[in-house]
Amino acid sequence: MYILTTSFINKNFLQSIFLYFCNVKLQTLTIKLNHMPGFELWGEEERKEVSDVLETGILMRYGFDGPRKGIWKSIELEKEICKTFGSKYAQLTSSGTSALTTAMAALGIGAGDEVIMPSFTFVASFEAVLSIGAIPVLVDVDESLTLNPQAVLNAITRKTKCVMPVHMCGSMADMDALKAICDEHNLILLEDACQSIGGTYKGKFLGTIGHAGTFSFDFVKTITCAEGGVVMTNDEAVYVKCDGYTDHGHDHKGVDRGADLHPFIGYNFRISELHAAVGLAQIKKLDTFLAIQKKNHAQLKNILAQLPEISFRTIPDATGDSCTFLSWFLPTEDITKAVVAELKAQNIVAGNFYWYANNWHYIKQWQHLKEATTLYNLNEEQKTALLKLQTQDFSVSDAIMSRCISTSISLLWSEEQVKEKGEKIIAVIKKVLEKESINA
């Protein structure tokens, strides 16, 4: 009995230590990764949708019509996406990266085609371009932190096939200007809206304005399904190609998968029912997420706006900002670097992103891209284009990105916490500015 009791206590004790460490770990995770935070409001709704799938055990989105007992989470999520964002068609994929790859394949972009994209994005944008044999042409961003339309115009050649704006950090590119350029030069407009779920431009959802657009539902996006993505388009032919491409070229016309025809070569970029189930719960919370983001964003912006040295990102349609981040500029690169260093010194750097020095989001640190470091042989055109990036002048982007800090907006902040965050940032900047003026 004694032994039993001790081992019971021990077990409880060990369990609480374990839970304590899990908790600490989870908190660190939240602090480090609170990018765009659907995962912050995980709950009963997600568990319910997933358990519907676990009940039947049919984890695949296609086939097994009998045993799945009417549970079709992927189809349901695609319908919900069409309804929510006003897109005619939606094709779920295994990730945002595979959504971009799928969209490009379906739009007929391939070997030798040039895709104009911004110098500031996530690496996935150029990964997708390279994966279909095309050439990423990187051009400058402006203070919208997205494609500079004039830089796009300057980069157009005979080989240009597509312009791919990336709606970074919750807000949008100047879509009227980019659409006009694409129309005039007969180019495909493909929106990488992976980071801007729920953002709008002149009344239309980001990702639904070009020939096609993509979202990512990875773990740190506005809504998550762990891993997943979607291609949205209003073009039925493009959609049908996406549908086949993500499933080994299956035409999905019959009831027997094995008897399907393969009108073209495809791939496997399928989403699973488990992932789609999570997405289904999350998309129903999107309005709540956006409302919280907008409220916290507005409060933080009001605080930072008190300091005349801070300016903010330009937003082509301010009402359409999804407000996942508040992006702001300081007057010079030196001041910005000093502020970042001071934020670090005071241990409040988490959630404040200095993209200029970041390994994953800006051309400056993409040595692997500029040196064409791949595991396999690229085609010669791709290799030549990548090596040329080493000498390309990105000083216009540098001048913008080196002064920019993006503060990610959490869904969990109280008003008090936003106030505290804002005031801490202000205090850091004031301290740096005072030092500067003494040194000057």
Ligand SMILES: *Cc1c(COP(=O)(O)O)cnc(C)c1O
């Ligand atoms: C997250 C992201 C992607 C890729 O999404 P994954 O689902 O992580 O593959 C593509 N582009 C941008 C701008 C992103 O932020």
